[in-house]
Amino acid sequence: MNDCLPEASPYWQQLETLIRQLVAGYGYSEIRMPVVEKTPLFARSIGQVTDIVEKEMYTFTDRNEESLSLRPEGTASCVRAGIEHGLLYNQEQRLWYMGPMFRHERPQKGRYRQFHQMGAETFGLAGPDVDAELILMTARLWRQLEIGDEVELQLNSLGSPETRVAYRQALVDYFMPHADQLDEDSRRRLDTNPLRILDSKNPDLDALIEGAPRLADYLDDESREHFDGLCTLLDAAGIHYRVNPRLVRGLDYYNRTVFEWVTESLGAQGTICAGGRYDGLVEQLGGKATPACGFAMGLERIVALLEARSDQEFAAADVYVIGVGDTGAAALNLAEQLRDRCPGIRVRLNCGGGNFKKQFKRADKSGARVAVILAASELERDEVSIKYLREARDQVTVPGRTIYDLINQYFLESGN
Numbered sequence: 025m026n027d028c029l030p031e032a033s034p035y036w037q038q039l040e041t042l043i044r045q046l047v048a049g050y051g052y053s054e055i056r057m058p059v060v061e062k063t064p065l066f067a068r069s070i071g072q073v074t075d076i077v078e079k080e081m082y083t084f085t086d087r088n089e090e091s092l093s094l095r096p097e098g099t100a101s102c103v104r105a106g107i108e109h110g111l112l113y114n115q116e117q118r119l120w121y122m123g124p125m126f127r128h129e130r131p132q133k134g135r136y137r138q139f140h141q142m143g144a145e146t147f148g149l150a151g152p153d154v155d156a157e158l159i160l161m162t163a164r165l166w167r168q169l170e171i172g173d174e175v176e177l178q179l180n181s182l183g184s185p186e187t188r189v190a191y192r193q194a195l196v197d198y199f200m201p202h203a204d205q206l207d208e209d210s211r212r213r214l215d216t217n218p219l220r221i222l223d224s225k226n227p228d229l230d231a232l233i234e235g236a237p238r239l240a241d242y243l244d245d246e247s248r249e250h251f252d253g254l255c256t257l258l259d260a261a262g263i264h265y266r267v268n269p270r271l272v273r274g275l276d277y278y279n280r281t282v283f284e285w286v287t288e289s290l291g292a293q294g295t296i297c298a299g300g301r302y303d304g305l306v307e308q309l310g311g312k313a314t315p316a317c318g319f320a321m322g323l324e325r326i327v328a329l330l331e332a333r334s335d336q337e338f339a340a341a342d343v344y345v346i347g348v349g350d351t352g353a354a355a356l357n358l359a360e361q362l363r364d365r366c367p368g369i370r371v372r373l374n375c376g377g378g379n380f381k382k383q384f385k386r387a388d389k390s391g392a393r394v395a396v397i398l399a400a401s402e403l404e405r406d407e408v409s410i411k412y413l414r415e416a417r418d419q420v421t422v423p424g425r426t427i428y429d430l431i432n433q434y435f436l437e438s439g440n
């Protein structure tokens with residue numbers, strides 16, 4: 025679990041701001057769920073024999089002897105909340121959320137025990153159009169973040185639950201005679217969750233997996249039609265994708281569309297966003313059958329992409345207020361006035377005194393572009409000075425009452 029330090033937080037803020045604008049632009053509403061739920065919710069939705077439920081959940085017994093878990097993802101909680109508050113019954117919903125998730129994984133680059141996801145979930149919409157909308161929404165975000173060239177969309181269809189039963193059997197029939205070639209994990213999955221063998225990251229199994237039966241050959245007609253419909257919509261929208269028959273996702277609730285956005289720029293943990301359709305989940309958790317589709321993106325991995333390519337310098341302040349000599353309350357007051365009258369401009373006040381040189385050093389370190397200097401000797405004449413910290417430009421002394429317009433003008437002109 026990580027601390028997010030001041031040097032990293034501007035990237036987070038930038039991403040979070042863009043995300044809020046993005047979802048607003050698509051007419052999605054925010055939902056906020058608690059970070060703990062009753063454990064059976066996750067076991068029932070994500071699936072008993074998945075990595076998450078088998079070995080990654082933070083589960084504990086609370087004072088009422090009830091088993092609770094820190095949420096490992098948002099979809100189950102979102103569906104639970106939707107059912108509980110009657111948001112899903114005979115309605116359409118387009119929801120989004122953002123926040124921490126918890127999985128007890130082996131920590132490594134791009135894989136943490138507390139990480140953050142932004143997710144979107146849609147309910148009551150059965151057609152491929154909303155699948156396409158969700159994908160377009162993510163594609164827009166990559167464009168805005170200027171990482172569009174670094175990510176690839178992978179797409180597959182898991183078909184209906186019946187498709188999966190038939191396909192599961194085909195996989196067992198195929199892998200069983202080769203069981204000795206499988207690694208321990210995959211051998212275990214042969215009994216519990218054979219689809220997950222396809223998801224194996226062990227390169228030794230590549231050839232064997234390559235020869236496995238293809239899910240596409242088992243798709244039911246309606247699922248095929250849905251998938252073709254989605255592909256047509258994506259083609260029309262100019263979204264490039266690769267159909268990846270091995271893409272099965274690690275959670276049990278998916279059917280039909282599944283997708284992942286993958287990058288090569290992050291090493292092994294290259295999936296920055298993953299999602300798909302889960303038409304059976306609402307009913308399975310006690311609601312009325314409701315088609316649903318959504319995704320979740322891993323914010324740490326996206327921030328890592330932004331940090332890797334950025335030469336941005338993030339300043340903490342735009343204006344630094346310096347007081348020379350005994351200025352009493354005047355410097356504090358000037359800083360307050362600047363905040364009142366120069367909206368959007370970040371003002372840092374020198375606190376703790378110090379000679380001019382020392383204050384000037386602090387001003388420089390703050391990243392501010394301008395220092396406003398208040399000298400005790402000029403107080404009576406009501407004059408202040410402006411010193412430009414990032415350009416060769418003469419310091420000027422002006423009447424105190426004009427400083428606000430000058431500052432506003434300066435930052436307007438320099439495109440702040």
Ligand code: ATP
Pocket residue numbers: 097127129134135136137138139140141273274293295296297298299320321322323324325
């Ligand atoms: P992986 O195959 O990498 O384990 P997953 O299938 O378990 O991923 P999802 O449950 O689909 O992941 O979560 C959606 C996204 O959340 C992932 O694509 C990834 O970007 C991010 N994510 C998942 N687990 C972690 C983690 N432990 N640390 C950081 N990000 C994560």
Ligand code: MG
Pocket residue numbers: 075274
């Ligand atoms: Mg995982």
